[in-house]
Amino acid sequence: xxxxxxxxxxxxxxxxxxxxxxxxxxxxxxxxxxxxxxxxxxxxxxxxxxxxxxxxxxxxxxxxxxxxxxxxxxxxxxxxxxxxxxxxxxxxxxx
Amino acid sequence: xxxxxxxxxxxxxxxxxxxxxxxxxxxxxxxxxxxxxxxxxxxxxxxxxxxxxxxxxxxxxxxxxxxxxxxxxxxxxxxxxxxxxxxxxxxxxxxxxxxxxxxxxxxxxxxxxxxxxxxxxxxxxxxxxxxxxxxxxxxxxxxxxxxxxxxxxxxxxxxxxxxxxxxxxxxxxxxxxxxxxxxxxxxxxxxxxxxxxxxxxxxxxxxxxxxxxxxxxxxxxxxxxxxxxxxxxxxxxxxxxxxxxxxxxxxxxxxxxxxxxxxxxxxxxxxxxxxxxxxxxxxxxxxxxxxxxxxxxxxxxxxxxxxxxxxxxxxxxxxxxxxxxxxxxxxxxxxxxxxxxxxxxxxxxxxxxxxxxxxxxxxxxxxxxxxxxxxxxxxxxxxxxxxxxxxxxxxxxxxxxxxxxxxxxxxxxxxxxxxxxxxxxxxxxxxxxxxxxxxxxxxxxxxxxxxxxxxxxxxxxxxxxxxxxxxxxxxxxxxxxxxxxx
Numbered sequence: 017x018x019x020x021x022x023x024x025x026x027x028x029x030x031x032x033x034x035x036x037x038x039x040x041x042x043x044x045x046x047x048x049x050x051x052x053x054x055x056x057x058x059x060x061x062x063x064x065x066x067x068x069x070x071x072x073x074x075x076x077x078x079x080x081x082x083x084x085x086x087x088x089x090x091x092x093x094x095x096x097x098x099x100x101x102x103x104x105x106x107x108x109x110x111x
Numbered sequence: 112x113x114x115x116x117x118x119x120x121x122x123x124x125x126x127x128x129x130x131x132x133x134x135x136x137x138x139x140x141x142x143x144x145x146x147x148x149x150x151x152x153x154x155x156x157x158x159x160x161x162x163x164x165x166x167x168x169x170x171x172x173x174x175x176x177x178x179x180x181x182x183x184x185x186x187x188x189x190x191x192x193x194x195x196x197x198x199x200x201x202x203x204x205x206x207x208x209x210x211x212x213x214x215x216x217x218x219x220x221x222x223x224x225x226x227x228x229x230x231x232x233x234x235x236x237x238x239x240x241x242x243x244x245x246x247x248x249x250x251x252x253x254x255x256x257x258x259x260x261x262x263x264x265x266x267x268x269x270x271x272x273x274x275x276x277x278x279x280x281x282x283x284x285x286x287x288x289x290x291x292x293x294x295x296x297x298x299x300x301x302x303x304x305x306x307x308x309x310x311x312x313x314x315x316x317x318x319x320x321x322x323x324x325x326x327x328x329x330x331x332x333x334x335x336x337x338x339x340x341x342x343x344x345x346x347x348x349x350x351x352x353x354x355x356x357x358x359x360x361x362x363x364x365x366x367x368x369x370x371x372x373x374x375x376x377x378x379x380x381x382x383x384x385x386x387x388x389x390x391x392x393x394x395x396x397x398x399x400x401x402x403x404x405x406x407x408x409x410x411x412x413x414x415x416x417x418x419x420x421x422x423x424x425x426x427x428x429x430x431x432x433x434x435x436x437x438x439x440x441x442x443x444x445x446x447x448x449x450x451x452x453x454x455x456x457x458x459x460x461x462x463x464x465x466x467x468x469x470x471x472x473x474x475x476x477x478x479x480x481x482x483x484x485x486x487x488x489x490x491x492x493x494x495x496x497x498x499x500x501x502x503x504x505x506x507x508x509x510x511x512x513x514x515x516x517x518x519x520x521x522x523x524x525x526x527x528x529x530x531x532x533x534x535x536x537x538x539x540x541x542x543x544x545x546x547x548x549x550x551x552x553x554x555x556x557x558x559x560x561x562x563x564x565x566x567x568x569x570x571x572x573x574x575x576x577x578x579x580x581x582x583x584x585x586x587x588x589x590x591x592x593x594x595x596x597x
Binding site for chain 2: 031060067
């Protein structure tokens, strides 16, 4: 197999995903199949090929740093799962 | 069926501008059509009757006051539910955003409104645009109007269905690996993926940022051109939106392909594809030759590596983009006493199986020890795929290919095996990796009465030629005039 169940657990922890045992099993099988199929990439010699991260032309476009969005904390906080006045509420982080 | 729903977007806007019909009448006709057929189709996840009628009334007031109401004056449009609409729920097809109401418009949404369009609702899609059939939506099933036991294609399934079923005149989708073109082909409408950078991504919920692009769908190529004209161009809010001038796309629809050289990539006619699809596309290519185009065989030798390359790069970018869904600022939260547990429980409850699979694959490809073998390798092969296209497009003005190896498949047919589903994208994903523009245009039907799509791929920022080829072909056939049996 291209990936083990332990690796699936390790990757899930990196991705902050809590998986049920059945999901772990399914993902181990699915990712195994997918990675086996994708192993064909290793048959290509790319030692002299530069990577492409994006297809944009030219350089990053800069613009003047002018504030365009007025503060709108109520509009932004309207979607908050839990709020306290102007603040997002989260569980205690530091004991 | 009322006649107003049948009008092209261009004709509908022209009539509103000439005061022959009102924007309110057009909008009422669309809303009535949605009410009549959408229960069978599931294209819309959030209709927007009240706001749509208010927007239509505002257009009619502009017309009455002698002001320019815009090139899409009063035209009912649908917007894929991954594109932000201020005050109108935007879910990305996900439980995690099921109650998310954006506080702002995406740039494309704002530009549609400025052009006079009336947004009649939000359209279903695969969760976070991850899928090829719209079956990955957490908000419901969308059905193909030509055969309701079949998928509409994905991920912009609702966008294609709503246009094909006359629920709106044009729509917006997004295309990361074929998500506009595949549903357009499966539903028998025209759909364009613009060049990467032609259209702003600001306010579009991100899937894979180096590949995502917003594109229009319509029943005619001319309508696709009108919508592209409205949404294309630089945006200070998206650094990847190109400052290049936007040409006049409608003027480019000359009605002829005379003098153009069209490449036919041999790797896009493969064993295992549905014979009627291959036959339909070859007949369409012959038609283009009769219309005056020169057809030239070309090779895109790295095509066989495109699926692996795409699904490593797209999932790597997705794993990073979707890290923001943590239950803190917006979206679903699964309350837990400890922050880390809250993140994990929220993401476990909010994401569906395909999204989890892609986050896992992408996180794996980026993780220590696998980065070089998978992610970096895929980026290098992306260079080779891009160079294939550059070479072919040195001698050819555009390439013509099938959109997909099959016509619309049955609901549930490919959900058990993710790799089988991924293969639906085999002819569309390379275009995203290379950042090119490509159009899907109807080119026939199979024996079961399901539409077949022809893909026209162009040079970077040469949407004009792509649309010209699609339009000339379309106008020489009547495939686009057929209506699904509803």
